[in-house]
Amino acid sequence: MSYIEENLMKDESVVYQTKKHWIVFASSIFWVLFGMTFFLSKETVGFGGFCIFLAIVLAIMNYIELKTSEFGITNKRVIIKTGVIKRDTLEMQLSKIESVQVKQGIIGRMLNYGTLVIKGTGGTPGLYKKIDNPIKFKKVAQEAIQ
DSSP states (O other): OOHHHHTOOTTOOEEEEEOBOGGGGHHHHHHHHHHHGGGGSGGGHHHHHHHHHHHHHHHHHHHHHHHHOEEEEESSEEEEEEOSSSOEEEEEEGGGEEEEEEEOOHHHHHHTEEEEEEEETTSOOEEEEEEESHHHHHHHHHHHHO
16 A cells, blocks of 8 residues: 555545656666676776666666655645655645646656646745656646645
């Protein structure tokens, strides 16, 4: 059972849920490709192996990030949880949300990921990077707030 489902209040239901985008693996992919270029020469195979090892470590960390991050909208709140060892949560009543902003670069628009900025009344904004389909999250949140 997910963190969001475990923390639903009475008469509360999930309206929309999303997760981190697969782009979190970009650094791992880079290090694999970079490391493979060093396998062309016997002198640099060791460094290439180190790069591949680094890519595997990063991929494991990225997988944990992907699997332990939850972003949800219920009929009453926005609920966000990231992390497993160092857990960060946001549970904000829909009536307390001042704005939901999406930041996307050109690659983010092409691959449908971006940064969510959720600002509550009188609070500091929450910044959540590499979110899958952030425009839909914003749209559903704004519809739920109405």
